[in-house]
Amino acid sequence: MSWKGITKSVTRTPQIFKQKFNLGEITKDPVYTDAERRFEELEKETKRLHDESKKYFDAINSMLTHQIEFSKAIAEIYKPISGRMSDPDSFVQEGNTEGIRACNEYEGIVKELQETLKPELEMIESRVIRPADELMEIIKTVRKIALKRDHKQLDYDRHRAALKKLQDKKEKTLKDEKAMYRAETDVEQATQDFNYFNDLLKDELPKLFKLEREFIKPLFQSFYYMQLNVFYTLHERMQNIDVGYFDLTLDIEAAYEKKRGDVQAQVEAISITKFKTTGGRKPGVGGSKYATKALEANPDSRRPAITEAGEENPPPPYSPGAAANPLSPPLSAPLSATSWGSVAKSKGAAPPPPKPKPSRLSGAPAVENVTALYDYEAQAEGDLSFIAGDVIEIVSRTQNDNEWWIGKVRGKQGQFPGNYVKLG
Numbered sequence: 427m428s429w430k431g432i433t434k435s436v437t438r439t440p441q442i443f444k445q446k447f448n449l450g451e452i453t454k455d456p457v458y459t460d461a462e463r464r465f466e467e468l469e470k471e472t473k474r475l476h477d478e479s480k481k482y483f484d485a486i487n488s489m490l491t492h493q494i495e496f497s498k499a500i501a502e503i504y505k506p507i508s509g510r511m512s513d514p515d516s517f518v519q520e521g522n523t524e525g526i527r528a529c530n531e532y533e534g535i536v537k538e539l540q541e542t543l544k545p546e547l548e549m550i551e552s553r554v555i556r557p558a559d560e561l562m563e564i565i566k567t568v569r570k571i572a573l574k575r576d577h578k579q580l581d582y583d584r585h586r587a588a589l590k591k592l593q594d595k596k597e598k599t600l601k602d603e604k605a606m607y608r609a610e611t612d613v614e615q616a617t618q619d620f621n622y623f624n625d626l627l628k629d630e631l632p633k634l635f636k637l638e639r640e641f642i643k644p645l646f647q648s649f650y651y652m653q654l655n656v657f658y659t660l661h662e663r664m665q666n667i668d669v670g671y672f673d674l675t676l677d678i679e680a681a682y683e684k685k686r687g688d689v690q691a692q693v694e695a696i697s698i699t700k701f702k703t704t705g706g707r708k709p710g711v712g713g714s715k716y717a718t719k720a721l722e723a724n725p726d727s728r729r730p731a732i733t734e735a736g737e738e739n740p741p742p743p744y745s746p747g748a749a750a751n752p753l754s755p756p757l758s759a760p761l762s763a764t765s766w767g768s769v770a771k772s773k774g775a776a777p778p779p780p781k782p783k784p785s786r787l788s789g790a791p792a793v794e795n796v797t798a799l800y801d802y803e804a805q806a807e808g809d810l811s812f813i814a815g816d817v818i819e820i821v822s823r824t825q826n827d828n829e830w831w832i833g834k835v836r837g838k839q840g841q842f843p844g845n846y847v848k849l850g
Contacts, residue, residue: 440584451590453583458624461631462572468638469565475642476558479649483550486543486656493536501529528671539663546655553648561641568627568634575623582620585612794820796833796847810840818847 504522589609592602673681798816802809812818812835823831827844 451583451587453579453620455624455628458575458628461628464635465565465568465572465631468635469569472558472561472565472638475645476555476562479550479554479558482653483547483555486547487540490536490540490543494533497529497532497536501526504529524671528669531669531671532667535663535667535669539660542659542663543656546652546659550649550652553652554645557641557645561638564634568631571623572627575620575627578616578620578623582613582616585609585616589613794849796820796849798847800846802842802846804840808840810835810838810842812842818842 504525589606589612592598592606592609595602598606673684676684796818798812798814798818801813802811804811810818810833816835818833818835821832821834821839823833823844829844830841831844831847832839832841833847
């Protein structure tokens with residue numbers, strides 16, 4: 427903005443404030459106000475027309491591009507897994523050569539579609555998007571004229587208010603007479619400027635609105651037929667695909683089930699799919715071979731808890747993820763603390779957060795020591811942290827190992843879950 431423009435903006439500021447809060451005498455022209463409202467709608471709708479047609483153009487291009495990328499992703503999955511370090515003894519050739527060939531054929535068809543649709547998409551750009559751009563440029567020019575008209579109205583109202591103030595003055599000095607003469611001249615010039623732009627817009631805007639309606643008719647017509655051509659071409663080409671990998675004699679669901687076969691049952695049978703993020707197994711799922719060996723070495727290390735219904739539900743309750751895990755035995759297991767700690771750490775069988783603490787803890791017998799079976803990290807202030815194998819001095823405990831006890835280790839005292847340790 428030039429220095430002259432800055433000066434005018436500062437001069438108009440008081441009048442802008444008055445206009446905003448409807449103070450003083452404000453010029454109002456109902457005919458122009460209605461035309462301005464319609465012009466704002468035209469401005470907004472033209473921009474939306476431009477944006478939506480551009481989005482449609484981009485969406486068709488993106489759809490074809492993503493079809494190719496999807497096919498490439500499928501082909502990568504079909505290819506053999508590179509490297510055999512995970513299974514050195516396996517020499518079975520992996521990969522789906524038939525599927526990879528189908529992916530390549532499909533990519534070729536979609537690329538051919540891209541070339542076929544290119545002229546149609548270019549027509550959308552030239553017959554819809556570009557005309558909308560040109561209309562937007564016209565609207566920007568009209569907007570500048572409307573802004574200038576608003577500025578002239580501010581000057582017109584400002585000079586009239588200054589003249590009226592001088593005219594209302596009872597005792598006028600020579601200086602006031604000279605100022606009034608200048609004010610009358612300013613009002614006359616401001617009136618001419620304002621009327622010129624105000625009348626221009628009132629006369630020309632209705633013509634623009636009529637032309638805008640005529641502009642939309644061929645635009646919509648072109649878009650409709652070009653859209654039909656795009657989808658007709660897509661439908662015709664995709665309907666005549668003959669890759670061979672796909673069985674088009676079946677409906678979608680039947681073809682899906684045929685291709686899938688029993689792979690879902692095979693996936694569900696894999697033990698690793700049953701593991702939670704805590705590393706524990708769901709009930710009924712077989713453990714690892716290392717856990718099985720540990721059980722065979724210590725068959726008494728797994729003490730089931732008998733419910734009222736007579737069913738066996740292995741503890742501890744604080745570790746639902748590890749409840750059925752042979753690496754998470756009850757407190758009476760005869761394994762040493764060192765064995766428990768090393769097995770737990772090597773297998774990543776750390777138990778999940780314990781149950782909420784009770785409000786009170788009952789007293790326990792005299793001082794005694796327990797051995798930590800698992801790592802426990804303090805969950806809140808007042809908890810005692812320890813690692814598997816630590817010897818903890820009991821300060822207070824209940825007779826139920828499913829409750830919270832109080833103990834000391836390495837000079838610190840705090841609460842901890844009773845079934846995380848082993849008595850004796």
